[in-house]
Amino acid sequence: MQGDPVALKAAIEAGRKASFFCANCHGETGISKTPEVPNLAGQNPAYLLEQIRKFGSGERQDAFMQGLIKVLKDEERVQMALFYAAQAAPPTKANAAQAARGKDLYAKLCARCHGELARGNDLYPRLAGQNAVYLQTSVARYRDGTGIRNNQLMAIATAPLKNDDIAAIAQYLTQMP
Ligand code: HEC
Ligand code: HEC
Known part of the structure; x- marks a missing residue:
């Protein structure tokens, strides 16, 4: 799909819609609203999918994310990963x-x-x-x-x-x- 610009654009748009609930914590474009919640913007899509899989299998633990991930369809997982990967990830101030x-x-x-x-x-x-x-x-x-x-x-x-x-x-x- 990543080799087909039209299909990729459609998948990213579907991912944006599917991620409306995730936005409560991860932000509308994957820039998190709280320090404990990771930014997903600009993240490698294969990594995002692998972490979703790990929450699902219990190899990675977070009570909320583990419960939430169970209700996602495979197609939605891929679309959301592509949507977040396509967002810009800005730097933050540091010491x-x-x-x-x-x-x-x-x-x-x-x-x-x-x-x-x-x-x-x-x-x-x-x-x-x-x-x-x-x-x-x-x-x-x-x-x-x-x-x-x-x-x-x-x-x-x-x-x-x-x-x-x-x-x-x-x-x-x-x-x-
Ligand atoms: C109530 C807040 C909340 C909501 C809503 C939420 N998340 Fe999360 N998410 C978290 C927290 C907190 C973590 C970090 C868990 C940890 O400490 O390992 C996380 C981690 C993740 C990670 C791992 C990122 C990384 O860098 O390893 C992914 C992927 C993810 N969430 C996807 C989603 C998706 C997709 C949705 C919507 C279906 C969603 N999250 C909704 C709080 C939330
Ligand atoms: C040999 C390769 C390798 C080296 C060296 C390595 N990492 Fe990693 N890192 C990984 C892999 C693979 C993952 C994904 C692991 C998973 O699925 O939980 C990861 C995940 C991470 C994550 C989680 C990212 C997220 O979004 O949740 C952080 C943070 C991280 N590494 C920081 C570091 C730091 C800091 C160092 C140096 C001290 C380091 N890594 C060295 C391979 C490496």
């Missing part, structure tokens, strides 16, 4: 000193998967412009083996990080365009 420290840590430990510009790709999520609070919580969950987020690559990548390091990386990422 400059922390961001400078976060930059080095990111280049050393994260860039090889998430990319130099943190925009992700077909395999890895975009992190640029994401909410700092959400980033911080998510990274700590992978590191701490809470079972809320499960991914072995992320568990290994985050193992050496102290809480201060995580905060610094989150400040760096949130101000990236």
